[in-house]
Amino acid sequence: MPDPTTDAPTTGPDGREVPGEDTDWSLEDQSKSMIRLEGVSKTYPGTTVPAVEELTLDVPEGDVLVLVGPSGCGKSTTLRLINRMIEPTGGRIIFDGRDVTKVDPDELRRHIGYVIQQIGLFPHRTIADNVAVVPRMLGWDKNRTTKRVDELLDMVGLDPSQYRDRYPKELSGGQAQRVGVARALGADPPVLLMDEPFGAIDPITRDRLQNEFLRVQDELQKTIVFVTHDIDEAIKMGDRIAILRQRSVIAQYDTPQRILALPIDDFVQDFIGSGAALKGLNFERVSDLTLGDFPTVRYDAGHRRSSEVLAASGQPWLLVLDDQERPIRWVNQDAMDRSDKPLTEVGQAVRVTVEPNATLHDTLEAMLSSSVGAAIVTDPQGRYQGVVLIEVLTDAIARMRAEAKAHYEEMGLATHQAPVIDPDPLAASDGAR
Numbered sequence: 001m002p003d004p005t006t007d008a009p010t011t012g013p014d015g016r017e018v019p020g021e022d023t024d025w026s027l028e029d030q031s032k033s034m035i036r037l038e039g040v041s042k043t044y045p046g047t048t049v050p051a052v053e054e055l056t057l058d059v060p061e062g063d064v065l066v067l068v069g070p071s072g073c074g075k076s077t078t079l080r081l082i083n084r085m086i087e088p089t090g091g092r093i094i095f096d097g098r099d100v101t102k103v104d105p106d107e108l109r110r111h112i113g114y115v116i117q118q119i120g121l122f123p124h125r126t127i128a129d130n131v132a133v134v135p136r137m138l139g140w141d142k143n144r145t146t147k148r149v150d151e152l153l154d155m156v157g158l159d160p161s162q163y164r165d166r167y168p169k170e171l172s173g174g175q176a177q178r179v180g181v182a183r184a185l186g187a188d189p190p191v192l193l194m195d196e197p198f199g200a201i202d203p204i205t206r207d208r209l210q211n212e213f214l215r216v217q218d219e220l221q222k223t224i225v226f227v228t229h230d231i232d233e234a235i236k237m238g239d240r241i242a243i244l245r246q247r248s249v250i251a252q253y254d255t256p257q258r259i260l261a262l263p264i265d266d267f268v269q270d271f272i273g274s275g276a277a278l279k280g281l282n283f284e285r286v287s288d289l290t291l292g293d294f295p296t297v298r299y300d301a302g303h304r305r306s307s308e309v310l311a312a313s314g315q316p317w318l319l320v321l322d323d324q325e326r327p328i329r330w331v332n333q334d335a336m337d338r339s340d341k342p343l344t345e346v347g348q349a350v351r352v353t354v355e356p357n358a359t360l361h362d363t364l365e366a367m368l369s370s371s372v373g374a375a376i377v378t379d380p381q382g383r384y385q386g387v388v389l390i391e392v393l394t395d396a397i398a399r400m401r402a403e404a405k406a407h408y409e410e411m412g413l414a415t416h417q418a419p420v421i422d423p424d425p426l427a428a429s430d431g432a433r
């Protein structure tokens with residue numbers, strides 16, 4: 001329904017709907033939704049502007065959904081509404097098919113782990129006691145609890161024999177954060193709510209914690225709602241991302257791939273910042289591409305034979321392979337004309353290769369470090385498979401964008417009209433160096 005109080009127009013120049021407060025971002029298949037917020041609002045006492053207004057949002061089972069948006073847009077409020085730390089002033093929240101207002105809050109919180117930036121470990125209790133809070137609350141016996149605590153510490157990368165009996169002040173920030181995650185996983189809840197869990201940690205430890213967390217999640221497949229204000233963290237951690245405006249209005253809700261391929265409007269594009277297309281290359285792999293080919297010769301082929309192969313191919317370069325078919329040198333006619341040395345000593349050494357599971361982002365890196373402007377692909381044994389050329393990467397970016405555009409057209413939404421892709425990823429990347 002058009003809303004006269006909304007500042008955004010509801011239709012674009014082509015008559016299609018522009019995403020706004022009324023856009024329905026619900027999952028097509030709602031049976032996949034573990035948590036569903038339906039028209040949820042929250043106005044804090046003593047305030048007139050709602051912190052969350054009429055939010056409808058699905059959290060798919062087993063996925064990490066990241067809520068990301070500018071400061072004060074309502075991310076934390078939205079998270080706390082889910083486990084009833086605060087009560088909504090309107091709408092419904094469905095958890096695993098049940099209206100949460102009908103579930104006892106204590107029972108609800110046993111099913112929903114909660115991790116916050118300030119960790120909130122009890123300073124005078126040992127790490128083991130801190131992790132054991134929920135199992136104890138559930139009345140587990142001592143043996144079962146001890147076993148679970150050790151298992152959890154192990155899972156988050158802390159050796160139980162070393163850390164079990166320490167106190168929080170004897171831990172680094174990153175270790176304390178791991179204990180916070182272990183504690184939230186205490187009773188093996190199906191759902192985790194995480195509010196900027198890695199926010200106050202240095203970038204290197206943060207990266208490591210994110211990776212460890214993704215590894216654990218790969219195994220556990222929890223349903224997770226993760227709040228951050230950092231779009232790069234959102235892209236890395238999320239199976240899906242909801243980009244929020246003020247009052248928790250969804251600007252775009254989708255996979256990171258699709259959001260990067262096609263930021264739906266200026267707000268999203270500004271929020272993502274420059275280099276969206278480059279970041280999108282992290283989600284495609286070499287194995288998704290059709291490889292190009294360069295002529296090859298064995299290292300002992302000799303100059304005359306190599307010149308013939310090169311001339312017949314019409315390519316500027318050929319690849320010299322060793323006796324195991326591993327690429328070792330790039331050679332062109334000029335290099336052979338200038339020196340009689342064996343093929344293994346003319347031209348340029350192959351320094352970087354990629355394997356089929358490499359991301360296109362890594363492939364672009366490899367391409368930029370090769371003077372030939374192509375990335376060589378090898379199998380895990382290092383044998384030559386083919387090459388990736390820059391045009392293939394720009395085609396891949398265009399394809400991702402076209403797929404996203406088709407998806408939004410199917411939803412009946414107009415998308416951003418301005419060019420949203422860096423026209424030349426090489427230029428963009430050079431600029432970033």
Ligand SMILES: Nc1ncnc2c1ncn2[C@@H]1O[C@H](COP(=O)(O)OP(=O)(O)OP(=O)(O)O)[C@@H](O)[C@H]1O
Pocket residue numbers: 044045047051069070071072073074075076077078229
């Ligand atoms: N207890 C409260 N009483 C009144 N207003 C509140 C309360 N908590 C939050 N707000 C207001 O609600 C809005 C949303 O706050 P919230 O903390 O949910 O945002 P956020 O997106 O998590 O912000 P940040 O990224 O800065 O943590 C803000 O305008 C905030 O000032």
